[in-house]
Amino acid sequence: MTEREASQIPKKDENFSEWYTAVALKAELADYSPVRGFMAIRPYGYALWEGMQAWLDRRFKDTGHVSAYFPLLVPESFLQKEAEHVQGFAPQVAWVTQGGDEKLSERLAVRPTSEAIILPMYAKWIQSYRDLPVLLLQWNSVVRWERATRLFLRTAEFLWHEGHTAHRTAEDADAECRLILGIYRDLLEDVLAIPVLTGIKSKSERFAGADNTYTLEALMPDGQAIQAGTSHFLGQNFAKAFNVKFLDSDNQEKYIWSTSWAVTTRLIGCLIMAHGDDRGLVLPPQIAPYHIVIVPILGKEEAKVLAAARDLAKTLGTRFRVKLDDRDAYTPGWKFNEWELRGVPVRLEVGPRDVAAGQAVLVRRSGGAKQAVPVNGITDAVGKVLDEIQKELFHRAKAYRDSHTTSADSVEAIVRALAEVKGFVKVGWCESQQCEDTIRERTGASPRVIPLDEKARGNCVVCGKPAKAWVYYARAY
Ligand SMILES: [Zn+2]
Incomplete structure (x- = not known):
């Protein structure tokens, strides 16, 4: 790295996308590999991941979670048990069809996520209400066959943890989802110095097979939103698909309520974008491998x-x-x-x-x-000084986010806001799928998050009927 090389990083303001890739490569966070769409994470990038792992693991353990490990491969028949789930993931699944010389009688999916291999184990392990809750997570990687990939932001294989919990009641499962959402928000805001909007996804944006998806959305300096983490209330959908039942204290056999949740190595991409400048990375002290x-x-x-x-x-x-x-x-x-x-x-x-x-x-x-x-x-x-830097980076990012968040009372106003201000546009919504689709088609933005505990006022920006919810729209990664 010479002074001349540093100056070869494109200007962040002029070409955000090339700037991003140059920083990821030149700061030696990751590199392209011989397998298309798969990246190698270099030691300095991995140190950032280790920092997040260590912080999260402490919070998970403090809240009663334990780590475990489940198989990399999922039999096709298992992946197909939850109808919406398989539909959502089928286009991105990598398959193993042969072992050694032998052609397999059933295809095995390289896990795109692990509900379909973990829930069958829960069916064996959970018998009584005394066995609940089950609060497990695993640190692993998953594969989703992506066509267009970008270092950290979208790669065919990525690292994450996936939490999978089983509960006695819907209320317990929902409380778990919210607990995890809070832990993720602390990670993003207190450690990574990235402000987030939290809330739930509209139905069309939920995880495949979930009844509700809690999400954290951050705004990147190019005006695009990025989903930073999710926590899914799976209801009894997977319990029914995999027959996970327990005998309750009233002697009734019931299905468990389950959740799943994750953040991924994509957060390293968020870190690069949120704070970096024309000279490269700027790391918040809480996560910096070296202070x-x-x-x-x-x-x-x-x-x-x-x-x-x-x-x-x-x-x-x-x-x-x-x-x-x-x-x-x-x-x-x-x-x-x-x-x-x-x-x-x-x-x-x-x-x-x-x-x-x-x-x-x-x-x-x-x-x-x-x-x-x-x-x-x-x-x-x-x-x-380190404390000051940590706060300053958060406030800088938040000032950007707040000044790039507007509201709109018509579809035209959304288009205008996206072109002129960029960022989040807050609108009233009647909760109909048709109105959501109209906004998506006419603006190119997607509904990112419905804030919790914020009562809607006014009317739906599309149909004019009374609004039932606020929604933040943005163009997104
Ligand atoms: Zn409407």
């Missing part, structure tokens, strides 16, 4: 400077993730570019004059003036 990079400015007093830089790394390392870049084959300028490209929130420069003055020079990746910080008390000073 701080220390770059010694070597000159006359090389040994002294290196010793000071190492001491600093040791001191800060007790509280932060620190990278000391003491490679002598690269110039400081080269290193500055490299770590800016990789989005490290704080850079500390230590040169001979700083050593003499007992200080380091602090530079924020997100912008602002250089600042000299005394080594004495530097841990608290850097901690404060």
